[in-house]
Amino acid sequence: MATQTMTMAKALNEGLRAAMEKNKKVLIMGEDVGKLGGVFRITDGLQKDFGEDRVIDAPLAESAIVGTAVGLAIRGYRTVCEIQFDGFVYPAFDQIVSQVAKLRKRSDGVYTMGLVIRIPFQGGIGAIEHHSESPEAYFAHTAGLRVVSCSTPNDAYWMIQQSIEHDDPIIFCEPKSRYWEKGEVNLDQPPNGLFDAVVRREGTDVTVVGYGSTVKTALRAADTAAQEGLSLEVIDARSLAPLDLETMAASLTKTGRLVVVQEAPHTASVGSEIVAALSERCFYSLRAPGVRVSGYHVPYPPTRIEEDYRPSVDRVLDAVDRVMGFDS
Amino acid sequence: MATQTMTMAKALNEGLRAAMEKNKKVLIMGEDVGKLGGVFRITDGLQKDFGEDRVIDAPLAESAIVGTAVGLAIRGYRTVCEIQFDGFVYPAFDQIVSQVAKLRKRSDGVYTMGLVIRIPFQGGIGAIEHHSESPEAYFAHTAGLRVVSCSTPNDAYWMIQQSIEHDDPIIFCEPKSRYWEKGEVNLDQPPNGLFDAVVRREGTDVTVVGYGSTVKTALRAADTAAQEGLSLEVIDARSLAPLDLETMAASLTKTGRLVVVQEAPHTASVGSEIVAALSERCFYSLRAPGVRVSGYHVPYPPTRIEEDYRPSVDRVLDAVDRVMGFDS
């Protein structure tokens, strides 16, 4: 088994490279993806190796980045669009919701919307406004799309390749605060299906579901809780739409208690969906209501205080206490 | 008490007229709102009476309709933007999410985003694609916005005026399938606060929450259920963000059973939020999990089959059966 230690940024870069080598129809398009290698260097070196026709520096217009990728998909290409930061995906929202999500249906299955929209999302890097958003709920709500998020270099490497190969359009959310964290990548085979949730740590008292950046937060909380004698099971949702409710329900059947951790505000969010869906599936197992730890319902704050906005270990533990405090 | 019977379309028209008479800073802007009076005639006659400077026929560009309304708000105007159909609000999504929702915060409270974005939403009129969507969850999820929906002419008349007077930006969702239904309008005083949910029919067995078009569906279901000896309490949510959870929780405390009815697909929706939030608030009262009756997770279908997509009385009753079937 060939494994290699690398950062998530490097793993994405290698995953993109592998996909481009495998399939000549794979393109990369976005702002500054060429010589600069993207502001996070995810596409570093790819233009040099695959040429300007396959790694395309775009004029600065997100609706066009996605809209032309749709046209390229109709022509048989598979474009990986890079959105520079989460807050800049909204100019492309119309193309994503009205076209990317609906064209397969509208063409009665003739068109394959082979495109992946990569979005560095969530906060935690001390950036200025619009650079720390969590837009995943908008896409999860939209029929016709799929939404996934990686939390480890190994997943990053494989999930980007699986997404590019997949025939449905995929919103690929990358937790930018984890780009520089290292992990082992197994270069031989993918760890899981693209839409599988994964139990990252087993436990018996409370099921904690996170994704992207919050998986690590949940794992840290589990460490702390363990010292207090509480056993948290941590699940990395990985696929936000569709959700792997089976894996979550299996855990909940065991623990009876659910905490969901996300950076997005909680109203009509992926967290709402997890709580609502599992409350239906696991009604008899639930010993406490599902609780969400989320960003607050305010515009993302100036980042000197972002750690008070983002779910912290403390806030997760507080939620764990709350669900443990219920008796039923 | 002066009351008058009119359609919801007429009630909105009269409400807009009253708001324009009261405050010279109120403007209307949108596609075809002038001579044509809007494709649904909601603004009929207003340009004739208030002039082209106050009822502005826009070039065909939604981002600009909302973006210029933001500038007008900064200048002290209050613009009611008409989005012609739900499916055409997405080109304006960036302005709504990045600017309308965030400019008060960014200006530390100096800017008042006095604008209302009217969206004829939901299906049921046999239209072609993009004319029957339910985009409310996107806006409910967005911190900085408020989202309301009327279901009766009286609410339409008052809620549009309350929205225009309100200092936060409001997404005003109008159930287009109800435009031509008549009801009594009390011209003297508003029935409720803008953000209050209202119990439309009292009952004891199951709480059914709807909004916009689905309130009537819920009421019809309650009629049928009554014949079978089941007593449904029907709540019109009216405000989708923020939700009036108190009113809903009070009902649930009584019934212990919850069904939410919406046309939008269920993933990460307003329905998810209602179920998740109430499962937390009413954990001990709940005798069954909250259940959602929603549009399916597919692009809105060709409208010859839309009634199989939209929540029907049958589907509501089926959900009622399901929550009644739980025992706990």
Added chain:
Amino acid sequence: MIDEELVQLLTPEGERVSHPEYASTLSGEEILSFYRDMVIIRRLCNESTSLQRQGQLALWAPVQGQEAAQIGAGRALAPMDFTFPTYREHGIAWCRGVPPEDMLRLFRAVSNGGWDPQKYRHSVPTIVLGNQALHAVGYAMGVQRDGAEEAVLTFFGDGASSQGDVLESFVWAASFNAPIVFFCQNNQWGISTPMSTQSKIPLYHRAHGFGFPGVRVDGNDVLAVYEVTKRALESAREGGGPTLIEAYTYRLGAHTTSDDPTRYRIDAEVEVWKHRDPIERVKSLLVREFKIKTSVFDDLAAEAEALALKLRDDVLAMDRPDPRSMFEHAYAAPHPLIDEGLRDMVELGVGGGAH
């Protein structure tokens, strides 16, 4: 001539005029076949309007007055070119070989598309104004990458010309020198919005500001539209990059069957344009120059009539789809919510087609 910048080869009276840059290359036979297409499209359009009036269609977007713009453009295409239409390009669809009944599936509300876009090399209708212009540029970028000698032709109206997507598509087409022709049918109205709300100057000027050529052609002159479009497509195929064509024309009918144009435009304007009818002027030419006999026209009218009757039959035969079909093609791969929805629907006893 409506204005000096306008490319025109045939006057409203059916007289040929010369133009310094364009000359008609069409034989009498070809012109007659263009005439045939226009007559058929008008007849099918009228049939569709009456089908809508009779409750058989949810909506119809008439094309009356724009037949020359569409047939001129549609006939200029090479088989391997690809087209991206709006909801009103029935004439283009016809030229691409889309069966008339397929054009009506959208309007009968039994499909959100209606035909196989790859088979006819004619994309599904785009209703959200302007979105298709970016698809077209992207497709053209694909053509470039394939090294193919193909062009892309995309359509939008005077109203849609104000949308960010259309304007961004100009930026991209110029930046990548994409093999694309933008065909704007300026029919003077976007529902009730007059052209003057979108621009104070002729629309074809926009192209110059983005660095590529723009041409205004008499959109009611099928000879001129054909030559202008053909040259632009050739240029695109040969690496000459994008062209914007503004076909100056007029929407003789309502925006759609839901619209009431008497609320916003005066009869006199419509009358003026009736005198510029795109079909009549070709007929004059055919009669005068090519001595086409009445019987030929009668035969064509009869052919159009037969097609209209067939269309009516085909439409009436279009059943309500099986509701379960809404779950098909929403996703390419299996999806739990699709399975769940279908299961719920079946449990509710829904299924089967017409009722």
Added chain:
Amino acid sequence: MIDEELVQLLTPEGERVSHPEYASTLSGEEILSFYRDMVIIRRLCNESTSLQRQGQLALWAPVQGQEAAQIGAGRALAPMDFTFPTYREHGIAWCRGVPPEDMLRLFRAVSNGGWDPQKYRHSVPTIVLGNQALHAVGYAMGVQRDGAEEAVLTFFGDGASSQGDVLESFVWAASFNAPIVFFCQNNQWGISTPMSTQSKIPLYHRAHGFGFPGVRVDGNDVLAVYEVTKRALESAREGGGPTLIEAYTYRLGAHTTSDDPTRYRIDAEVEVWKHRDPIERVKSLLVREFKIKTSVFDDLAAEAEALALKLRDDVLAMDRPDPRSMFEHAYAAPHPLIDEGLRDMVELGVGGGAH
């Protein structure tokens, strides 16, 4: 001269040149005060860069090289005009009277804005490329409705010129004949994207395609920028409608302190532009034509130095905000989720400012 279309009144060497349409109206004293503004802005910008290097700012967007474009435009404003900036308009903010420390609140990540936009008639910075252009047009439509003699000036870069919002703002400005001036600083780069990716022809041509005037001015010539902007603003105030000004300039520094321009541009290009420095040429003029003495320049340098030190002190004194402040001004009226969030935060023991 860089190209023939460029309005220039002062060469890079500081020699006056005449232009058929524009002449400088500025006295020596005024030119000196423009020089002062530019020197101060450059000094404050350098201070901000070093503050960032020292970890005191999250980010900084340098304005080096663009001082003439900004001071020329900023000084052309009348007090009641209103401005809509991006994240890089430090020179404009300065001209509007925004205290330098307020300009840095965004970059110290203690605010998403930083100053009172109504007080200074200078809107908060817009980071999403192009959004502000539509706000500016809307504001200008408000000015029209108030019957006020005011103009609106909005800024964007060569990169942002490709965004739909900027292009739609051209449509609207023309349609409503709004009292607005679009000021595009073409600094040749949008992060790593060269100008040639956005347009193959000069950007000011775009305006013509939308039906209003466009002018290209030497953005490193403060005299020319001032005259061109002043005339455009006057025209706007007098009902002449919109103008697009393309200030042809150069971003001498990095895009932001996070950027590494060595990856995408060559030193030689930067060197060329250093010879066109906007500050040096004015200094030459002041020395040669107005005999300004070294001591005056020394005094100005000292003044700039003092302001930089004060800025440093002010920034260091900017505490981390009280986390509870995130709930302020999110909504105008009470909101249950604000109350709930604040309550949760307080229960968690969060509160208070610096730590």
